[in-house]
Amino acid sequence: MLSYSSTRPSSGPHCEHRKCVLAGHLLPLVAVLQKAFVMTHYIPRSPFHLKSLRFVATSSSLRCTRPAVSRYTIRLMSSSSQQYEHILVSRPEPSVVLVTLNRPKALNALCSPLFKELNQALKEADRDDTVGAMVLTGSAKAFAAGADIKEMRDKEFADVYKNNFLADWGDIRHLRKPLIAAVSGYALGGGCELALMCDIILASPTAKFGQPEINLGVIPGGGGSQRLIHAIGKSRTMELVLSGRMFTAQEASDWGMVSRVVGDGEGEVVTEAVKIANEIASKSQVAVQAGKEVVNAGKCPLFSVICLRKANRDIKPMR
Structure with a gap:
């Protein structure tokens, strides 16, 4: 995902690359940007000739660039359906990226390819200076129903240990920008852990959380037990981890794990999450x-x- 915004970058060693001219006809500019987008990422501080476009950016045109940029903002965003198989990426607001888990038949079970795509999309948004906050959501039925059991069932301990099976699960905590989880439906096992990795959690009334790994003879492997302790305390965490009991969105809110319960369906919780993300991005x-x-x-x-x-x-x- 690549965005061209009105924000002026601070001075630095890359000033010489600031060759994005928004004055004039846009079609030739898009062609040049597609060939050399790195060289055209920033708005210049001073007028210059861009011979390949046969444009001259006058001081007057540059003066009007900043207020008018919202009308001429160019966004070259990769198509989610082409770039990703297991997630969808959209831009509901100019400064907000929305990532949607997209494995509906598997209730968004968290397989390794999904996590690789998720990390890639979030890291790209984290590096993008025009993005101020991110939102992560799933479907109405499931935020994520857990790790993909089919992927793990044939793995021996040695395979998991040698290949660092859970390596991709830790990348989210290194994001600099806020990540908001908008949870509807099931958020169980790895899905609950994924929500806990986010900075803010909003839930619809249909959301159901839990760490049911004990029912499979294992324990939470993605940091859920430790994160739950910080979110809801040791005693409740112990009960939930050892019993595998699910808990409701209202319980999660009462215990302080969820920021709040929003609306009565998936659409409302995502809308509210985007609204909060947009507010944060304005700071x-x-x-x-x-x-x-x-x-x-x-x-x-x-x-x-x-x-x-x-x-x-x-x-x-x-x-």
Whole structure:
């Protein structure tokens, strides 16, 4: 996914590559961008000739570029159906990326190819300067019903250990930008763990969470037991992990795991998640990322959090 936005980047070693001219006819510009998008990612600070386009960006045209860019914003987004098999990627708002798990026949069971695609899409959005926040959702029936049992059933312990089977499951925690989970239907096992990896969880009344791995003779393998302790406390976590009992969206909200229960269906919870993501994206992104880091560091000893806050003390308020 590649976006061309009105945001001016700060000065740096890549200033010489700022060759995106939005004045003039757009069709020739798109052709050039497709051939050399890296060289055309930024809006220039000064007028220059772009001979290949036979355009001259005058100072007056550059002055009107910034306010008019919303009308001329160019987005070259890869088609989800062509690029990905197991997820859909869309842009419901200019600064928000929505990723939808798309294995309906398997209730969005989390296989390795799905996780690789998910990590790729989220990392691309995380690197995109025009994206301020991301939303992750599934379907009305299932956010994700767990890890793909068919993929795991023939694996021996040695295979899992040697190939680091769960390596892809840890990438989400390294995202700098906020990720909001919009949960409807089942979020069980790995699906519950995936929701817990997100920074904010919204749930529809139909959402059902749980760590039922005990029923298969195993334990949560994606960090669910540890994350649940931080979200709902040791006693409740112990009960749920050892019994495999599912719990409702309202219970999750009452316990503090879910930010809130929204509406009465899948569409409303996704709409609300996008709304919150768009609001977050309107804030200072430096402050948002620092805020996320400090809140997540709340799981660490207090002294570490104080040191982290001191490291971020030079952040300037957005004017």
